[in-house]
Amino acid sequence: MEIDYRCIGKRVRVNRKLQNMTQSELAEKTGMSDVYISYIETAKKRPSLESLLKISSVLGVSIDSLVSDTIHC
Numbered sequence: 550m551e552i553d554y555r556c557i558g559k560r561v562r563v564n565r566k567l568q569n570m571t572q573s574e575l576a577e578k579t580g581m582s583d584v585y586i587s588y589i590e591t592a593k594k595r596p597s598l599e600s601l602l603k604i605s606s607v608l609g610v611s612i613d614s615l616v617s618d619t620i621h622c
Contacts, residue, residue: 552616554592557601560615562590564608579603 565575572590576583581600588594589604596604605612 552595553618554595557596557615558590558592561586561604561608564610564615565590568608570608575604575607578607 565572570578572586573583575581576586579586579600580603585594585600589596589600601612601615605615
């Protein structure tokens with residue numbers, strides 16, 4: 550099974566926008582840079598498990614909802 554980082558990035562972006570949050574706001578709340586958040590959302594970088602846990606916590610979603618193959622992107 551291969552991880553689809555494009556889908557993860559898309560799910561991060563969709564959930565961030567549902568929270569009316571900018572990339573900069575998400576970056577500040579997770580302790581990451583806004584450039585790194587952008588790279589995650591565009592699949593230019595592969596986020597670590599720790600990064601995904603921080604993002605999911607700030608967005609108020611389960612990490613499973615960001616990485617699960619059963620959720621279509």
